Amino acid sequence: MATYNKDKVEKALSCPLNRRKFLKGLLAAGVLAGVPGGLLRAVASEAGIVYEGDYQVFRNACPRNCYDTCSIKTFVKDGVVQFIEGAPESSFTDGALCVKGFSYPRRIYSPDRVKYPMLQVGRGSGKWRRISWDDALNRIAQKILEIKKKDDSLLGLGLTKYSGNFGITNYGVEGMMSSLGYTTRFVGTPCWPAGIDAQNYDMGNMWCNDPEDMVDARYIILWGANPAWCSVHSMKFITAAQERGAKVLCIDPVFTQTAAKSDEYWQVKTGEDGALALGMCRHLLDRGMYDKQFVSEHATGWEDFAAYLKSNITVEWAAKKSGIPAAEIVRTAEEFAQAKPATIWIGYGLQRHVNGGATVRAIDALVAMSGNIGKVGGGARYGHLFTWGFNYHALVQKQPEGSKGYLGQTGPKGEFDTGQGAKPAKYSDRAVNINQTARMILEAKEPPLRMLWASCKNVFSQDFDLNMMKKAFEKLEMVVVVDQFFNQTVEHADIVLPVTTLFEEWTENVSYWHYWLSINEQAIKPMFESKSNIEIASMLSAKMNSLSPGSCTFPTKIDTKKWMEKEFNAGIYKLFGISSWQDLKKGPVKAKLASSASWSGLKFATPSKKYEFKSELCATHGHKALPEYMDGRKPYGPYRLLTPHSKFNIHSQFQNLDWMEEFNSEPYVYLNPALAKEKGISDGDMVKVSSKVGQMTIKAMITDNVPPDTLLMYEAWFNKNPYNVQALVDDTPADMGKYKTGAPGVAIHDQFADIARA
Amino acid sequence: MSKKQLGFFVDVKRCIGCFSCAMACKNQYHQEKEVVWRQVYPVSEEIYPHRQSAWLSLACNHCQNPTCLKVCPVKAYFKRDKDGVVVHEQDKCIGCGNCIRSCPYGAPRYNPVAKKAEKCSLCWQRLDAGLKPACVQGCPAKALQLVDVNQFADPEAVQYIAGFPKFAALNPSVRFRAPSQPRVIRR
Numbered sequence: 001m002a003t004y005n006k007d008k009v010e011k012a013l014s015c016p017l018n019r020r021k022f023l024k025g026l027l028a029a030g031v032l033a034g035v036p037g038g039l040l041r042a043v044a045s046e047a048g049i050v051y052e053g054d055y056q057v058f059r060n061a062c063p064r065n066c067y068d069t070c071s072i073k074t075f076v077k078d079g080v081v082q083f084i085e086g087a088p089e090s091s092f093t094d095g096a097l098c099v100k101g102f103s104y105p106r107r108i109y110s111p112d113r114v115k116y117p118m119l120q121v122g123r124g125s126g127k128w129r130r131i132s133w134d135d136a137l138n139r140i141a142q143k144i145l146e147i148k149k150k151d152d153s154l155l156g157l158g159l160t161k162y163s164g165n166f167g168i169t170n171y172g173v174e175g176m177m178s179s180l181g182y183t184t185r186f187v188g189t190p191c192w193p194a195g196i197d198a199q200n201y202d203m204g205n206m207w208c209n210d211p212e213d214m215v216d217a218r219y220i221i222l223w224g225a226n227p228a229w230c231s232v233h234s235m236k237f238i239t240a241a242q243e244r245g246a247k248v249l250c251i252d253p254v255f256t257q258t259a260a261k262s263d264e265y266w267q268v269k270t271g272e273d274g275a276l277a278l279g280m281c282r283h284l285l286d287r288g289m290y291d292k293q294f295v296s297e298h299a300t301g302w303e304d305f306a307a308y309l310k311s312n313i314t315v316e317w318a319a320k321k322s323g324i325p326a327a328e329i330v331r332t333a334e335e336f337a338q339a340k341p342a343t344i345w346i347g348y349g350l351q352r353h354v355n356g357g358a359t360v361r362a363i364d365a366l367v368a369m370s371g372n373i374g375k376v377g378g379g380a381r382y383g384h385l386f387t388w389g390f391n392y393h394a395l396v397q398k399q400p401e402g403s404k405g406y407l408g409q410t411g412p413k414g415e416f417d418t419g420q421g422a423k424p425a426k427y428s429d430r431a432v433n434i435n436q437t438a439r440m441i442l443e444a445k446e447p448p449l450r451m452l453w454a455s456c457k458n459v460f461s462q463d464f465d466l467n468m469m470k471k472a473f474e475k476l477e478m479v480v481v482v483d484q485f486f487n488q489t490v491e492h493a494d495i496v497l498p499v500t501t502l503f504e505e506w507t508e509n510v511s512y513w514h515y516w517l518s519i520n521e522q523a524i525k526p527m528f529e530s531k532s533n534i535e536i537a538s539m540l541s542a543k544m545n546s547l548s549p550g551s552c553t554f555p556t557k558i559d560t561k562k563w564m565e566k567e568f569n570a571g572i573y574k575l576f577g578i579s580s581w582q583d584l585k586k587g588p589v590k591a592k593l594a595s596s597a598s599w600s601g602l603k604f605a606t607p608s609k610k611y612e613f614k615s616e617l618c619a620t621h622g623h624k625a626l627p628e629y630m631d632g633r634k635p636y637g638p639y640r641l642l643t644p645h646s647k648f649n650i651h652s653q654f655q656n657l658d659w660m661e662e663f664n665s666e667p668y669v670y671l672n673p674a675l676a677k678e679k680g681i682s683d684g685d686m687v688k689v690s691s692k693v694g695q696m697t698i699k700a701m702i703t704d705n706v707p708p709d710t711l712l713m714y715e716a717w718f719n720k721n722p723y724n725v726q727a728l729v730d731d732t733p734a735d736m737g738k739y740k741t742g743a744p745g746v747a748i749h750d751q752f753a754d755i756a757r758a
Numbered sequence: 759m760s761k762k763q764l765g766f767f768v769d770v771k772r773c774i775g776c777f778s779c780a781m782a783c784k785n786q787y788h789q790e791k792e793v794v795w796r797q798v799y800p801v802s803e804e805i806y807p808h809r810q811s812a813w814l815s816l817a818c819n820h821c822q823n824p825t826c827l828k829v830c831p832v833k834a835y836f837k838r839d840k841d842g843v844v845v846h847e848q849d850k851c852i853g854c855g856n857c858i859r860s861c862p863y864g865a866p867r868y869n870p871v872a873k874k875a876e877k878c879s880l881c882w883q884r885l886d887a888g889l890k891p892a893c894v895q896g897c898p899a900k901a902l903q904l905v906d907v908n909q910f911a912d913p914e915a916v917q918y919i920a921g922f923p924k925f926a927a928l929n930p931s932v933r934f935r936a937p938s939q940p941r942v943i944r945r
Binding site: 085229261268328707 | 778792798881883892899942
């Protein structure tokens with residue numbers, strides 16, 4: 001199997017004193033030199049804790065919404081997590097974590113954790129009162145029964161949940177909702193849906209190469225992706241490829257850390273990536289530098305696409321649109337086509353636009369025509385769900401007998417919905433767009449949304465238009481939030497329930513990027529009164545049934561370890577080459593792939609079974625059949641506002657910890673020196689950033705990493721700080737996403753704002 | 759053959775400034791607030807032209823001639839014969855601050871709770887157990903490595919890199935590789 005070989009990376013990145021030599025050296029030194037010194041001197045003392053040895057070791061996995069989904073080794077003594085490490089068995093994690101992962105020991109024992117069920121006397125008042133689990137569940141159950149009585153259904157009860165914890169058993173939250181009846185569900189994903197649909201139209205699925213095979217690439221374009229911040233474990237493969245002679249080009253509106261590590265950086269005009277890709281396609285077409293066998297034998301619609309390029313696209317036009325000189329486009333297109341294999345990592349940022357799906361299709365087309373689909377070290381890399389074939393035992397729950405719900409069409413409830421294509425029941429849940437949460441709460445009628453349950457989801461940090469959200473929440477009769485910290489959503493809750501960290505629960509984890517599977521063992525007893533999501537579901541069920549027998553089907557007594565086991569099946573075991581989940585106690589395992597390349601057999605999952613340059617399905621869904629250029633959003637403010645990810649947090653998690661504050665203490669708005677001069681803003685000045693939906697006062701940092709027409713703020717939740725980028729971002733949809741995730745994506749980076757000294 | 763002297767090789771070319779090393783250290787030792795054994799410093803724009811895009815990950819340099827050891831009035835420091843690691847014995851420390859004031863690299867820090875100094879131990883307990891230091895193992899970019907500086911012969915490695923002050927008398931046991939710059943096309 002031509003796949004990632006650990007030796008390749010180690011050889012490419014080797015240090016003169018490699019590990020084995022080093023250990024040998026230590027042994028020798030210890031025997032020959034260490035003993036006399038050791039006898040003369042007592043063991044030195046240190047403050048706090050030191051490495052002592054003799055730990056109990058548990059297997060865990062980071063369940064955050066992150067490419068890397070690290071396999072963790074947890075070292076426990078006296079029932080306390082002392083420290084953690086990356087699992088060395090995974091060649092992806094390779095013994096290392098990241099700045100976020102390494103802060104977990106603080107997160108578990110943070111004094112700021114939600115410790116008990118608590119009741120807020122007046123939402124937003126901060127007047128929290130500790131209540132018992134029984135009291136909390138009683139209040140919640142009574143409210144659910146009241147809604148059912150009033151509306152004759154539970155559509156007034158809404159669930160919003162997304163990616164706060166991707167541990168498979170946490171789909172029991174959705175299961176809990178189903179076990180109560182038909183409810184309102186916030187469906188879709190703000191993350192990556194336009195690109196998912198695009199890849200489905202082109203290839204029939206979203207399926208990326210094993211990231212570890214980037215080491216074999218000869219040319220890598222990191223397009224709108226910032227792995228140096230958002231997938232730090234992928235960097236060693238990119239670096240190894242570079243040190244083996246590959247060229248790395250970073251295309252991004254912002255000079256990112258990834259740009260600094262690349263051989264070349266292009267500051268593309270935001271949202272014009274599609275024009276750039278099509279310009280490169282046109283040039284390769286003109287020069288005949290495309291894979292004629294692939295486009296004729298393994299693709300459909302090539303002639304139409306070629307005709308489109310000829311009549312609508314020129315390199316000069318692409319240069320004008322994208323801001324990248326024509327000569328650069330020409331040179332790079334040729335280099336890319338000649339390097340075999342060449343690959344493009346398509347980042348999620350570039351599809352968070354009104355033309356995001358169209359852009360991904362254009363980039364896919366470039367990779368396809370250059371003959372790089374299905375190749376080891378090649379591919380249009382976006383993501384995959386290849387390893388997610390669990391039973392979703394916790395998710396699949398039956399509605400109580402006689403439940404009434406929504407009558408009408410319903411689609412998938414997010415990208416991980418395994419029930420796609422199932423026959424519709426007479427009644428269904430009411431699906432509303434998660435990317436327009438505030439609007440949906442305000443607009444829901446017959447019945448209105450009366451109660452919201454939020455878990456694995458920080459609504460106020462991640463959903464758009466903060467001011468609209470505040471209004472929407474006023475409409476809700478009860479808000480229950482399941483979380484670990486008193487974040488901005490909890491501020492707007494009536495009841496907060498304490499949920500376990502990954503170290504306090506049983507589950508299993510896979511990635512949407514790499515191909516490893518990890519078990520997540522319960523390493524310590526849950527702290528304080530925290531419960532896992534499925535335990536909360538079972539406790540709520542017990543309360544519901546005590547008040548109204550038969551009102552909830554969720555099992556009232558569960559063994560969480562057994563529920564972890566129940567997610568496995570023969571297919572998973574076969575894919576990963578294990579006989580039981582117990583094998584995972586020895587460490588994570590990787591899927592047994594026929595090739596590290598996706599689509600290596602060039603048998604696509606499209607209706608034609610070929611790569612579809614022209615997709616009739618795409619046209620049926622209201623888009624263009626060809627990967628045509630699509631205009632971006634018309635600016636409605638003087639400067640573009642970008643709100644991408646920081647390296648110190650994943651969405652609203654981690655930045656709140658005091659350990660993280662030591663390395664990143666406050667948020668900034670970043671702006672170009674030219675703009676700063678024009679506005680009379682100096683480094684460190686307080687400035688006001690305003691958009692059509694809201695405004696914020698914040699400190700400025702001046703850097704030409706950001707283009708002159710752009711303002712940049714990293715999304716984050718800082719503890720005890722009202723900073724929130726969603727105060728400036730509206731909920732305008734992206735072009736695609738509805739097909740595979742139930743709702744279109746959202747144009748997070750098609751935002752505009754003004755700036756002035758505060 | 760010269761004596762073994764362990765030290766860090768900071769490959770600034772590979773370093774992505776991700777702070778994993780610094781947090782790996784906190785993860786291992788749970789230091790008090792503001793007691794940082796390893797910190798990641800941005801290289802100034804005069805040296806690297808892009809702001810906060812090149813970084814120096816620094817801890818104690820386990821110098822060949824450590825100032826901390828010289829100035830300590832109670833012999834709370836010693837240098838391990840077998841590998842040159844400079845160890846601070848906190849139970850002997852009286853918190854006088856001489857080492858903190860004297861180290862030009864700012865390695866020893868004041869622990870306001872213990873009222874004593876402390877610094878990077880190079881994870882000598884881990885070393886003695888056959889493990890890598892927490893920061894080295896925790897670097898996902900393979901940019902931080904443990905080397906015997908007396909044997910380390912990487913032709914691109916230097917002892918003093920722009921932005922890292924030169925105190926030759928101390929002979930810090932640290933090596934660096936300079937960052938590279940991409941070709942930049944701006945619109």
